[in-house]
Amino acid sequence: MAEETEKGSSLATDQRRGFLTKALAVACGGLATFPPLAAALWAVLDPLRRTAGAGNFVPVADLNNVPADGLPRQFPVIADRVDAWTGFAAEPIGAVYLKRDKGSETVEVLSATCPHAGCFVEMDRESKCFRCPCHNSAFTLDGGIVAPSPSPRPMDSLECKVDKGGGVLVKWQNFYTGIEEKVARP
Ligand code: FES
Structure with a gap:
């Protein structure tokens, strides 16, 4: 029983870790695309x-x-x-x-x-x-x-x-x- 509880807790930890890794990857991807996106928007919108x-x-x-x-x-x-x-x-x-x-x-x-x-x-x-x-x-x-x-x-x-x-x-x-x-x- 104790072994099963330990397994369940380890699975939950792995799932949390996986979720955090994905969230971090999405955040980094967003940050990486922000500067070119901002530059493109600025170029299009700048009236000068x-x-x-x-x-x-x-x-x-x-x-x-x-x-x-x-x-x-x-x-x-x-x-x-x-x-x-x-x-x-x-x-x-x-x-x-x-x-x-x-x-x-x-x-x-x-x-x-x-x-x-x-x-x-x-x-x-x-x-x-x-x-x-x-x-x-x-x-x-x-x-x-x-x-x-x-x-x-x-x-x-x-x-x-x-x-x-x-x-x-x-x-x-x-x-x-x-x-x-x-x-x-x-
Ligand atoms: S650019 Fe093609 S004929 Fe002038």
Whole structure:
């Protein structure tokens, strides 16, 4: 009888030990996943990260540096950038093509990012068109598709304004690639 009682008590002790071990493992697992989870949440929720230049008017050039000859010129877009943990002051975040017709003060802006998969579109001066080196999409100087083209839509135009001092400001925005619609990324 005493032996049976001893066996029962030993079983109960083993079960308690097993339960405690499992509980500890779950707690440790939870702690181990917390930092990456917190980082992911912070990255998604941080408004600075989501608005790093996006949707803001960014100065990209002086009007005098955009020749009124109907030919697009490439300019870098430089702005402060913030990623999940660090802020970077005045870094290139993209590029645009600015075009001004003869005698016009109006500046047309196209993003240099290819709508197909995001490579940089280059200007082919000889053929007077844009070409993407990645998969051979081609576009007219107004950004229209030259068929056949893997790009599902024309080059993305951007809003632009010229301030009193002649500074050209572009509303910088990235768009989702690979789809027909022009949808701004957050
Ligand atoms: S990324 Fe430009 S053609 Fe594919």
